[in-house]
Amino acid sequence: MADPNDILGRLAGFGLFQKRIIAVLLFASFLAGPTTFMGSVFAVYTPPHRCYVQELDGQESSSGNKNDEKTTKFLSTTDPNVSDIISRYIPIEEGADDELRWSQCYMYNNTNEGNSTANNTIKCNNGWRYFKEPGEFTASMEFDLVCDNAWVVPLVGTFLMIGLMLGSIMGGYVSDRFGRKVASLAGMVALTVSSLLMAFTPVWIGIHLMTLVQSFANIVRIAFGMVLINEICPNKYRHRISVSNILLSSVGAAFLPLFAFCFRNWRYMTGAIGIVQIFALLPAIFVLEESPRWLCQNGKDKQYKRLLHKAVQVNKNKLNETEMSELENKRLQVSEEAGEKDTNKEKLSYLHLIKIPFLRKRIIIFSLAWLSVCSSFYGLSLNANNLKGNRYLVFLCVSGAETPGHILSMLTIQKIGCRLTFVIFNTITGCFLLITPLLQSVNNVAVIACNVVGKLFASGCFSLLYAFTGDLFPTLLRSQSYGACSFVARISGGLVPFLLYLGITLHESIPYLVLGVISVASAFAVYFLPETKSQPLPDSLEDARLQSRYNQRIACHR
Incomplete structure (x- = not known):
């Protein structure tokens, strides 16, 4: 089938038109990074x-001599x-x-x-x-979210996961119905507005609602911004730029402790991060363009031609009559092949993931894998406040481990494939989680180091699952497989804050033991999936079924 993106690249070239769109999306990912854990980690932090x-604390407010200063101490x-x-x-x-x-x-x-x-x-x-530290003022202190109201704090993390889950499901409809550009811009606008509104909320429930909107907007922005990148970039650069999009979001998240340290008042911090989002929104409004693939497949002929002419003009290329004729023929070919495919394709749905035995096995294993990785990733992130030591530096170390984790994952996949990479990475994550309780009473630095290493390999598993899941399902069930696994992952992620709350109220080793056991169990289960290294994506159910036989032949040969 002719690719409208290849037509665009061949006739307009890969120049300023594409590069400035990519630059805006990458810049937006970097600036949006701090919003991921803004509310759930720093805004509702509860100090001792x-x-x-x-009789005691009334003396401090009237301190005026040395004796009162001694009492204050x-x-x-x-x-x-x-x-x-x-x-x-x-x-x-x-x-x-x-x-x-x-x-x-x-x-x-x-x-x-x-x-x-x-x-x-x-x-x-x-x-x-x-x-508290000098100048520190959090939402937990302002609304007294302690004791009988302490359950409100972990609920913020649950709203974070609900927003991610809704964004994954509803964002796909917005993107397919109204276009990639509309979905990406809508996510940026919602992210900016919700961050600013959080700074002025008069009640604690406002923090939860704005966190839900932020996470919803963030997943829409980054997911469909990445779709736009994939559909506007030449195949030669597509994977590298997609990985860069994930990396920059992780790097941006590492700047959250800097905002929290500079703005000790939670309202100033959230307001400052909301203002920063404007610097990404304004250029996006004027620079972003629609995906040529989406325009072509939805019959937007005039918009597609206008997009091509604009790309040629910005890239300073010239289009002659022969090339214009070729463009029109290719465009018609795309429309005809897309229509023929829609007419002949088999209707598949979520039910087929359960009805067909080999797909049922795969979706169950992948659901367990997504559940374990999501729980470990967000659990280690949200648990940064519960570690001893300077919480700003601790969160910086834990969040900074994401970037090398993504890079290490991509390098390892090229060598040994997705299946063994996940087994090794998630086993290491589970082992470090399980040994952490043994070190809690011995050395706090070792506990922080275990959290950092665990977050590094959990981050690698997260980026790996986005590539591996789609490799084992046919084309017409690929998006459904992502939706099902993401749904399970977000449900488990929503329970993680309450698991951490049990660690605070009962015993601090509980979260590590639960997450560690789940990580090791999922690594063991993924070992029984087929390897997809050097294999093409399956288009039909038969192609997906043959993947298991292909791995059996490899095992016999070995």
Whole structure:
């Protein structure tokens, strides 16, 4: 079948017209990176806290001499062994990390009468005292999202996953119905507006709703921006530019700690990130063009011709009558072949992924793989606040591991293929997750290192699955396979924040053990899938079925 993209490249060349569109999309991916975990990691961060006691904390507000400064020093510590003053009012409890701390939700009742006993405690009735850094002010502190309201914090991560899930499903309809350009621009506009609105929300539910819109817009922008890149680039550069799009988004996410460090107030941080998105939106409005493949297949003849003439003009090429005639013949050929394909194609749906035995086996294994990778990737990202040490540097290390993970994955796939790469990478991820609880009481630096290495290989698995999943399903079920696996992955990702919450309230080793076991199990299951290295994509059910026989012949030969 004639490719309208090849026609565009051959007649207009690969010049300024294509390069400036690619540059705008890559720049947008870089600037949108910090929005991924903005709300769920830094905006709702909860610092150590205890009940506010008027007899204690009222002194700090009126400090004016050395004695008051000394008292303030004692009141600003989270270590129960430092101050005997607080112990008269606040009981001591054991945290999830087995360390003693001031009770975060209870205080002694009738302290003036000396009845400071464990059986005479009440809930905090006068607010909380937060042990924060200078200038730090988060949404958890503003809305008191602690104790009975602590469940609100992990719910932000759940809304993040719901937005990603809805964006994956609904974004495809918008892209196919209205075009790649419309989908990409709509995602950028929604991302900018939601980031700015989050900075002014008067209630905590506004953070959740704006996080949902952000994640929805982000997946639409990056997914269909990548589709536009693939459909406007020559095949020679397509894979490299697509990988660069993912890498720049990861690099941009690594700048989130810098925003959070410079803007300690969560409203200033979210507002600043929203303003930054405008710098990507404005050039995109004037530079982005529609996909030539989409225009041709949807019968947009006038727009397609106009796009070609504009590309030729911008690239400073000249089109003679012979080339124009060739263009028209090729365009008609594309339309005829597309119509013939639509007439003859077999109707396949999601039900065929369950009805057909060999497809059912593959979709179950891939669903487990997507579930484990999504859980590990987002779990390690969202857990950065729970690690000891400077949370800005910790998140920078954990998020910075994504870039080398993507690069290492692509290099390894070329050598040994997708199947073995996933088995090795996800096994390593699971092993580092499982050994982390053994190091928590020994060395905090080793714990952070395990998280960084785990995130590196989890990132590699994430980019690998986007390539590997489509290799094992026929053309007419390829998009459905992505949708089914992504749906399962986002559901599991939505439960990850509550798994981390169990680590905070019960024991900090719980998330690592659960995620580690799932990672190792999925690596074992993927080993039984066929290898697709050096094989063409299957077009029909029979092509997909023969992939298993091809791997059996390879095994016998070995």
